[in-house]
Amino acid sequence: MTVFLGLGSLAWGAPASASSDWSHNDQGAVRLISAVTAVGDSGRLQLGLEFHLKPGWKIYWRSPGDAGFPPSIDWKGSDNLADAMIAWPAPHRFSVSGLETMGYKDEVVLPIVVRLNDPAQPAALKASVDYLTCDVLCVPGHADLALELPAGAAEASPQAHLISRFLAQVPSDGALQGLSLVTAQATEGGGLKVVVTANPPLSNPDLFIERADQMLFGKPRIRLQQGGKRVVFETFPVPKTGEGDLFDKPLTLTVVDGSRGMEVVSDVAQAEPGSRLSKIVGMLGVAFLGGFILNLMPCVLPVLSLKVLGLIGHAGAERRVIRAGFLASAAGIMVSFAGLAAAAVAVRSAGAAVGWGIQFQQPLFLVAMVVLITLFAANLFGFFEIPLPQWAAEAGKGRGDSHGMAGHFAAGAFATLLATPCSAPFLGTAVGFALSRGTPEIFAIFLMLGLGMSSPYLVIAAWPQIAQRLPRPGRWMIVLRRLLGGVLVATAGWLLAVLTAEAGTWTGSAVGGLMLAVLLILGFGRRLPAIARGAAVVLLGFGGLALANGGPSRPIQGAPSEIKGLWAPFSKEALAKSVGEGKVVFVDVTADWCITCQVNKATVVYRGKVADSLRAPDVVALEADWTRPDDDIAAYLAGFGRYGIPFNAVYGPGAPDGIVLPELLTDEAVLDALEKARRP
CATH class of the missing domain: 2.60.40 (Immunoglobulin-like)
Structure with missing residues (x-):
């Protein structure tokens, strides 16, 4: 606090020359001051609204930022006042937990120019002031101030220098400041x-x-x-x-x-020519790497059954058949990524939040995926065969190509859809870049992601002898098909769990019963007794009725997660409050459909030193559940240029703006961020 503030504080409560009385509260004090002792003959007065704030408290600039409101003055009841205008000294930025606000701490004077109706008459000024003071909490303030200046020669008041000091801090056109x-x-x-x-x-x-x-x-x-x-x-x-x-x-x-x-x-000028192209070229390379690594992520593992069978099915086939099959799978991936890009553009154009994997927030999409996976599993179990066009059947006949081109294409598309709940290294950067740009960039980045993901297929298409050297198909493949069909059934079960979390137990049970009926009818059909066939039909009818009428959904907002007893629900207010109290905050943006999120928790967050650190008394763990659409969470992610999850950040006295962690967590990354955030 300045020396002047200390001297001024001694005067609180005692009227000073050319100033109103102080108005006190628990956050500080405010008064109205004048640079002159009388009105003079110019018809204009230089006043100031003087704030003395206690340590930690602040008031807001004319544009407060993400929160707050600036001081305002109502001059009703004043005599000889034509109008008044506030000038705003240069503000300071306050960054707390992702919230950006602008204002003033300690001492500030807001200069005010007053124009009088009659310069020869005294001025009786009444100022009703509303303002907001904030520290950890925000408290509205109000002051009724009165200042009378007599007619006569205007002489400098004791407050003239103070007002001049803050007038000098009001930004101008910059010429005098260089x-x-x-x-x-x-x-x-x-x-x-x-x-x-x-x-x-x-x-x-x-x-x-x-x-x-x-x-x-x-x-x-x-x-x-x-x-x-x-x-x-x-x-x-x-x-x-x-x-x-x-x-x-x-x-x-x-x-x-x-x-x-x-x-x-x-005004805003157009971007420099040339810089856009160079940035896009670099990001296309990042997108290719992200798409390639996506093949190794856990979300794609359920599709491994189709990949393995497709590869083995080509053993001993002609090279041109192998090449065509893998090119068809790559085409399925590329077309799917083009579809995702088109959907992203459409959703963003409609003004809705857009991100990687957000289709898993939609119950109808989950139902469709459960149905598809169930049918794929039934096909692997040998319950039925997907009829192929004559040209496709002839292309695979006698060459070990049991799926046909349509099957390979579908496998590629299927792999893409199941990959979207995962976020691989480089993927988040590329998707964030694309979704913050225009339509051409979105399509370019998404297609390059598809090219990266399909690159293993393209490699085998280029060198088909890789597939030719595998063991030829035989009876052993029947056992393998059934095992891999079980993998797909487990995947359907996981999707049903996500559907239940989003749409409620009624809907999840209905869809599960429907799929069970489908498997019974396809698998056993005529071999089932009449009563069993009737039960399957009842299951089908029950599932269809439930899907038609819907069911009660769980409440999405406001329910804190009780997993491991660790999490509190995320909000920007809770984040700002915890950081303001000097806590270290670990934020986890997650969803039931995000497999990488669950892997991070199982392998890092809930284990060893990380779990112990997150339960420390000075650490708060906040969970932002993005299982269902949430505009606040989407806006929080967009503030970091991110449009997909997992997303983790650590805040604290040493990191008020947050330390962003990688998509795949490690013990070292989390512990290091916690330590950095703890040090002021």
Whole structure:
């Protein structure tokens, strides 16, 4: 606290010259002050709204950010007052648990220019002030202030210097401060890049952005160049704020560096040519790696049965048949990824949240997947054969190709759909890049993901002798088919569990009964006694009726997870409160359908030193359940440029903005982040 603040504090409660009385509360005090002792003859008065705040408490700037509201003054009841205008000194940024707010701590004076109706008459000013003070909690404040200035010559008051000090901190056009805007330019990814030059150099700059339609922007990434004589700010709009795109309305840009400030209004220019292409080329490589690694993720393991049988089925076949089969599987993958891209574009155009794997949040999609997997399992059990077109049957006849081209294509598409609950390394980066860009980028990235995932198929298509060297199909394949059919049944059971969590026990049981009836009828058919066939028909009817009428769903919001007794429900408010109390916070964005999330928990979170660390008294574990659609969770992920899960971050005194962890957790990564977040 400054010396002035200390002296001012001694005067609280005693009227000072050219000032109102102090209005006190538990968070501090506020009063109205004047730079002159009388109204003078100019018709204008320089006033100030002076706040003294207790340690830790803050008030808000004119654009408060993600929370809060700025001080406001109602002058009703004042005499000889024409109008009044508040000026705003350069604010400070407060980053707490992903929330970005702007305001002031300790001491601040908001300069006010008052215009009088009659310069020859005294002024009796009454100010009804509403404001919000926040620390860990937020408390609204109100003050009724009165200040009378007599007619006569205007002389400097004891508060004149204080008001002048804060007037100097009100950002101007930057000329006197040696600041100049070079460009405000859109980036290739839909973000914003602001370049400013400075002389003398900047040391700790920040950028605050305002727009008439309340479009919000995230905390900028800052790069100092040329020894601080040039600074580059890069930021992104907050999803679902504002209207239209960056080019629709001008921006008010406020650049702050300590007490220096510049405020300019600028339109947004188009992105630099050439930079977009280079960024996309690099991200295409990342997408290819992410798609290839997706083959190794646990979500794809249930499809291993189809891959294994397809590979063995080609043993001894002609090379052209092998090549055609694996090219068909690769085509199934590519077409599926193109479909996912089209769905992402459509969903985003409709204004809904979009992300990797969010189709598993839809009960109808889960029902369709359960049906498909059940039919695939029944086919592997030998309960029925999928009839193929004549050309496909002839192509496979006598060559060991038991599936035909349609079957191989379906296997590729099936593998893609089951892969979407997983997030592999590089995948989250590529998908986040795509979903924050336009339609061309979305299709390019998704197709490159498909190319990466289909690359093993393409390798075998290029060198079919790999498949030719495998053992030829025989009776042993009947046993293998039944074992692998069991794998698919287990997968259907997992999807039923997810469906039950999303749509309720009634719907999950109905679909399960329906699929059991399908297996009974397909598997045993005429061999079943009449009563058993009747029971199967009843199961079918029961399942269809339940699907038609729906059933009670579990409540999705507000129910804390009780898994392992570790988790509390996630919210931005709970996150900010825990960090504000000095806690270390581990955030886990998860879903019942996210297999990688469950693997992370089973192998890292619930084991050994990590589990012990998360149960420490100074650690809070928050679980954000994204099993069903949740706009708040989607917005939280988008704030990090992420559109898929798993997502984990660690916050604390040493990491108020959060430390983002990799998609595949390790003990070392979690423990290191917890330690860094703990150190202030």
